[in-house]
Amino acid sequence: MGDRRTAFAARREAMGYTQESFAAELKAEVSTVSRWERGEATPQPFRRPRIAKALDVTLQELGTLLEQAPASARCPATAAVVSPDPAEADDMNRRDLLRLFSATGALLALPATGDVVLADAASGGALDAMGAEESAVFDGNLWRVYGLASNKSQVLPLVRTQLDVLTDALRQSQTPATRRRLCQRAADLFQLAGEIYFDGDRYTDAAHCYTLAAAASKEAGAPDLWACALTRHAFIAVYEHQYTEAVPLLDLAATLASRGDTDLSTQHWVAAVQAETFAGLGDLDACQRALETAAEVQHLTGPVHNGGWLRFDGSRLAEERGTCFVTLGRLDLAEAALTDALNAALTTRRKAGVLTDLAMIGVHRADPEQVVAYADTVLATARKTGSGVVARKLRDLQPYLAPMLGDQNIQRLDVEITDLISGHVA
Structure with a gap:
């Protein structure tokens, strides 16, 4: 048996759970359940009552099922020590x-x-x-x-x-x-x-x-601060392509921003996120109007943001235009905007976003060389930073690779994205 907890796994199966459904029942990661069953980690005390209830055993019986502890925990010199599970911690x-x-x-x-x-x-x-x-x-x-x-x-x-x-x-x-x-x-x-x-x-x-x-x-009683909180909340919906859910939040954010400090860029940032929302809804005209409102930030004078909860100064407009036009399928407009963005000083994550959009243009053009050239750089960034945002961009790109999987480099890219995502989730 080695270090595997076969009795624990057998009880889980007898109760009708897969590893996935058992993890869902416990509100844990599947990788965590897998580590328990492989004997690589031991459930922490706070988890055990819920595990025992799911398996219909007492806490003492659960302890017996878990007796096949990891080798490091059974070593005579460290008999009382169990290696902590980083994911659980x-x-x-x-x-x-x-x-x-x-x-x-x-x-x-x-x-x-x-x-x-x-x-x-x-x-x-x-x-x-x-x-x-x-x-x-x-x-x-x-x-x-x-x-x-x-x-x-x-x-x-x-x-x-x-x-x-x-x-x-x-x-x-x-x-x-x-x-x-x-x-x-x-x-x-x-x-x-x-x-x-x-x-x-x-x-x-x-x-x-x-x-x-x-x-x-x-x-x-801080309308600009309130508007920014709502805009960030709305951006989650935009990021998950649930554009209709973002609309009311952004409408309220725009109203609040209009009541705030007109010297700040709050209303322009709201407009930039509204532009992405309109792009997702397929409304080119509304998207362009919102982008024009966002661009008016360039006419503000003095400090337009505080560098904290408000950081919009228009420096990302080229990237945002590019993202909107990719979403709308206007590849000509998108490539010009994204090329402009690459000429600016970008943070690592912002550059990864631009490169992913350029890879998506390669997908639309059925150009595997363009896809691989840009996506490989994004992969390297995701591995280096561990950023979930960058990993999510690659995850969103991956389904569009399917028609191009006849190309060996695209096959390799697809496998590496899968490996990255699996490692990020675990």
Whole structure:
């Protein structure tokens, strides 16, 4: 038997579960169930009651089924040690953080308790206005760290630390002005957390963060911040090609942006995302009108964004035009826009998006050499960064490769994309 837990797997099969349906029942990854059965990992205690219920056994009986522990755990020198499962540890940390998000969101929903500040920040009491402003500056720095990080998930512990401080402050009495600043901070941090989850291909978690950000922005009376939270939420639907779901969110975001600071680029960013939505709906005229509104950002003077929850300055317009025209099937317009985009200074992920769109043009032209030339570069980027966003772009490209699988290089590309996606999910 080696290290395999054959009794555990047999019980799972006897209860009528496949690995996939068992994983779904436990809200775990299929790869995690597979590792349990291969003896490469052991379910952590928090999972065991649910596993026992699914298998219709007691916890003691479950322990017997799991006695075929990994070799490293049975070694006499380390008999009490079980190698942790990184996937389970990540999942536990994620749930813990989401609980913190919910707790903070609940505190934001409570009515203000009054105008009295119980103590100053230095004594561990309520956060004063100056402390709130200093903390907001730190949050802005987190966005810069996020922008520079090759692995975006590394920023999440910093966000969590700031949310801990913020949640403690929200539990105390604050002046109305300080509470509004705290709500603004919460909306800022929730949007950053959402961006991190979005990059990690966890769209449900990202949507949860953006919903909380919108609620906090509303409580703060900050229309630009609120509009940006809604736009990020809508972009998830756009990214998953559920364009009709994005429309009402973007309509509200546009209304809020019109009530905000007209010196900021909020309404122009909303228009850029609306353009992608109209492209997905096949409406070329509406798409072009929205792109024209987005391009008006170039006429703004002064600081048009804050580098944090609002970062739109028009520098991505060529990329966004290209994406829209690829979606609409206007390859002539798309290639010209994407070529312009490549001549600009792009981040690694932005360049990957442009190259994927150029590969898609190659698909439409049935040109395997163009497809492979661009897609190979995107593959290398996905492997280097571990970005779920880049992996998703390749995943979206893959189905369109089917008519070209007679070409050996396309076959090889298809296999490598599959391997990448499988590894990313695991």
